[in-house]
Amino acid sequence: MEMYDPEKPNKWLLKGKFHRRGIYLLPNLFTTAALFAGFYSIVQAMNGRFEYSALGILIAMVLDGLDGRVARLTHTQSAFGAEYDSLSDMVSFGAAPALVSYVWALQTMGRLGWIAAFVYCAGAALRLARFNTTTEVADKRFFQGLPSPAAAALIAGLVWVMNDYQVSGGDVRWLAWVVTVFAGLSMVSNLHFYSFKDINLRKSVPFVFMLLLVLSFVLISVDPPTVLFSGFVAYALSGYVMWFWDLRKHKRLASASSGNKSVPR
DSSP: OOOOOTTOHHHHHHHTSSOOOOOOHHHHHHHHHHHHHHHHHHHHHHTTOHHHHHHHHHHHHHHHHHHHHHHHHTTOOOHHHHHHHHHHHHIIIIIHHHHHHHHHTGGGGTHHHHHHHHHHHHHHHHHHHHHHHSTTTSOTTEEESOOHHHHHHHHHHHHHHHHHTTOOGGGGHHHHHHHHHHHHHHHTSOOEEEOOTTOOTTSOOOHHHHHHHHHHHHHHHHOHHHHHHHHHHHHHHHHHHHHHHHHHHHHHHHHHHHHHHHSOO
16 A cells, blocks of 8 residues: 655645545634624724624624524534634633623722633633533533623623713723623533523414514614613523522422321321
8 A cells, every 4th residue: 555655745635635625605604704703892892992892792692693503504514613613702702701801890900800801711611612522412402501602792781781871891890890700600500591492483483472572672772782781681690590490499399208208107
């Protein structure tokens, strides 16, 4: 058998031993746009334009939700796309929110400030690594730990709301610190958050759902920063509410079981 000679790679290329593997353009185009939005958010934060930083993260969140769906609809999933999406998420939902939070409010707190930003950034990295290694065994209906886009939306929403009310980051630095650390730790928690992946958009729904959808758009249009941030907070707390509800249910079942055993026969 002819051996590969590193000094003569062109010979092997001409024989067709190695082939260039192409990538799918459409889903990776959305991923690239999300990556650009995250990088744009960092640049705008460095320039002190925090409203644009928050919007950049929120736009990246929307684009991140589209690339996977586009890939599935067009049957263009690939290992390259999955890895590229994770790297894009780390920039848009890991590094960008941490840096935005730090530059906006936390840098005035010294060591506590950059530690909080690092906790968030490390939490996003660990969350993405765990997600990539448990996709085959995880329950598709729920995420284990707060999803990184939702965690990033918490920080972006806080910045957007405070900027809308003309409140500087330094005035609410402790609130920003709590939200940043809370988001970072929630990402690496074992709490379950609803994934919305079992919703089938191709099935018919009752008319009341369309009415609720219209009302939600009307409500958002009244005060987009406040309404959206309230939604992000509600979703971030939903995992804790579910955990507390399950804990109470298990305690009731345990007490009922012990009560039945104590009854004499």
